[in-house]
Amino acid sequence: MSSTPTFKRLPRAVREQQMLDAAVRVFSRRGFHAASMDEIAEDAGISKPMVYAYLGSKEELFVACLHREGTRMMEAIAGAAAPDLDADERLWRGLRAFFGFVGAHRDGWAVLYRQARGSQPFAGELAAMRARLVEVVAGMLDHALRARGREVGATDLEVVAYALVGASESLGDWLADHPEADPEKTATRMMNVAWLGADQLLRGVTWHPEG
Amino acid sequence: MSSTPTFKRLPRAVREQQMLDAAVRVFSRRGFHAASMDEIAEDAGISKPMVYAYLGSKEELFVACLHREGTRMMEAIAGAAAPDLDADERLWRGLRAFFGFVGAHRDGWAVLYRQARGSQPFAGELAAMRARLVEVVAGMLDHALRARGREVGATDLEVVAYALVGASESLGDWLADHPEADPEKTATRMMNVAWLGADQLLRGVTWHPEG
């Protein structure tokens, strides 16, 4: 017979990627808990036990998604924002890379940003990634400040960086929901908010209550 | 007998509030799916069918939490930022109210912000709330701009407002994870990022690529 071997046998590495692709799609569509392993398997064009054989439990599968998408994103950003540029140029390239990534991997972003926040086991994983980003941004600010002979407390720096990262994430979210929007333009808008504020801070301008 | 009527019978309105209190606690501790109706009922000092009788299904219960906490927050903010003040003063008071609320209702905030993002049914509810906030902020910016004889596209305005709201949410999240942090000080920090950037925009200063 061998009538319709409709789907060919494939080596492990390939199938794993297909499964991860499917998992990202389904997780982003349904959320972690509402996603069923059956649906993921079906979407990947494979049967459920294969998923367990290759990627382990549902949690492990989700963490694998998180890792792959997170690594891709960090690499995209790190590759764009070379450390020997001026602060504004680094920020600009980093933002452009970030929004480019979100625009190109909307569901990957949705998994990362929306799903992983709530449930305990993944929040830590995600927080670690965010922390790296925050550290990079804070480092940029600190570097730029020192170059101007200024100094700011570590907490202040961290919090400002946190706010900038949060604003970017939020705009990333907005972008994911507006398929017609242009990532490049979104990056420019973010830059307008972030850099103009940061630039003022770098100049030593600050705001305080009752003034 | 009537030995130990340990817990008294209470009118519906009171029990409903107790249930909502418990639900917020449990949802924030466990997340939506991991939270069980049994645990919520136990935490409220009542049995499960009562929860169903009063608040309906698990989803409806969660939405009820969302509504109550969201309304409280919006009222806190709206009450603080009177519309006849200057833009910076309004922003400042709004931020102070916001971070004050987060500091005082850490678990309520966690429910609102972290759990509701992922799963479909609630994302809309939350998005609607955020949209109201964004609209308020955008309105503030627009008002301030017109007062200076300037005009900006509606989308630009919305996106900037979105970024500011996102940054605030993100710092709110940071605050919820840092019990030792002072809400007032956090608000000041946020103001430094937001207002200095916004102020520049209001003056007509903009940033654009390759400059």
Add this chain to the structure above:
DNA sequence: GAGCATACCTACTCGTGCGTAAGGTTACGC
């Protein structure tokens, strides 16, 4: 073309937790 490893499947078990049926008890009106 025998042997073996690896890809792959169908068809199940079993825990968990939402939602409910059916009945007990307390307060309050009359």
Add this chain to the structure above:
DNA sequence: GCGTAACCTTACGCACGAGTAGGTATGCTC
């Protein structure tokens, strides 16, 4: 003091989905 309505309980049905047992096919090596 007695009905009745609201409050509250225990104890269950039932669906859904994670994870697995055990078996089949395919290709690769010698």
